[in-house]
Amino acid sequence: MEKAARTAPAVIVAIDGPSGTGKSSTSKAVAAQLGLSYLDTGAQYRAITWWMVNNGIDITDPSAIAAAAEKPEIISGTDPTGPTITVDGADVAGPIRTQEVTSKVSAVSAVPEVRARITELQRSLAGSAEHGIVVEGRDIGTTVLPDADLKVFLTASPEARAARRSGELKGSDIHQTREALLKRDAADSNRKTSPLAKADDAVEVDTSDLTLQQVIECVVTLVEEKRAAK
Numbered sequence: 001m002e003k004a005a006r007t008a009p010a011v012i013v014a015i016d017g018p019s020g021t022g023k024s025s026t027s028k029a030v031a032a033q034l035g036l037s038y039l040d041t042g043a044q045y046r047a048i049t050w051w052m053v054n055n056g057i058d059i060t061d062p063s064a065i066a067a068a069a070e071k072p073e074i075i076s077g078t079d080p081t082g083p084t085i086t087v088d089g090a091d092v093a094g095p096i097r098t099q100e101v102t103s104k105v106s107a108v109s110a111v112p113e114v115r116a117r118i119t120e121l122q123r124s125l126a127g128s129a130e131h132g133i134v135v136e137g138r139d140i141g142t143t144v145l146p147d148a149d150l151k152v153f154l155t156a157s158p159e160a161r162a163a164r165r166s167g168e169l170k171g172s173d174i175h176q177t178r179e180a181l182l183k184r185d186a187a188d189s190n191r192k193t194s195p196l197a198k199a200d201d202a203v204e205v206d207t208s209d210l211t212l213q214q215v216i217e218c219v220v221t222l223v224e225e226k227r228a229a230k
């Protein structure tokens, strides 16, 4: 029997960390450079939050959130050069980035039924990515894909993260941005189900004093090392 052509084995990369550490920019660039798929799991939690807000669900009531968790159909497009996200067929890439959604997403994402639903979607996308995938979030290395080939945990000082976020949100006050960011980190780190945490076997990279390009190169090298060893 003829041997199948030798292709690079699929590689699964988990990138976690708090807000503004560079997860999205790094993950997209690494995936594009290495021909992998890309999944922004924060966008999925933002999408379900957007749906809850738009459908009048009381987001202070976890049981109301839990009861509605299965209702919206959330579809993520995983091309790193043009990732997409739809809810019930509508493109929500813009609406999920509003301050309102940002301020409510931690409450929605803390509900176990929401996490179970979204985790299932994430595992299904990771399992069907032909060449492999870079998945970024808060609990990818610890809970969603504990067998990932490479786990990276990005960190950066609150000052660096607030400066980066304020740069994106024109006219925003850096101190308010810093406080909002730290409040969200605390909520994400202290929830019972699948909190933001570094996996024991994750490589920690402090990006405070690195350029985005340096972080991308560092992660590409780590992925190539893992691929070579497979």
Ligand SMILES: Nc1ncnc2c1ncn2[C@@H]1O[C@H](COP(=O)(O)OP(=O)(O)O)[C@@H](O)[C@H]1O
Pocket: 017, 018, 019, 020, 021, 022, 023, 024, 025, 026, 164, 165, 167, 168, 207, 210, 211, 212, 213, 215
């Ligand atoms: N190492 C870095 N140095 C400077 N700016 C960065 C760096 N990494 C990311 N950024 C910028 O910071 C902002 C937040 O990055 P992002 O990738 O969205 O972070 P996260 O996904 O962790 O919230 C973006 O505007 C991005 O261009």
Ligand SMILES: Nc1ccn([C@@H]2O[C@H](COP(=O)(O)OP(=O)(O)O)[C@@H](O)[C@H]2O)c(=O)n1
Pocket: 018, 019, 020, 024, 041, 042, 043, 045, 046, 105, 106, 107, 109, 110, 136, 137, 138, 139, 140, 184, 188
């Ligand atoms: N794997 C994940 C990813 C995001 N989230 C939640 O989704 C929110 C938004 O994530 P995000 O990645 O879009 O946030 P930013 O870092 O881009 O601001 C987080 O604050 C968490 O509450 C989560 O609980 N688990």
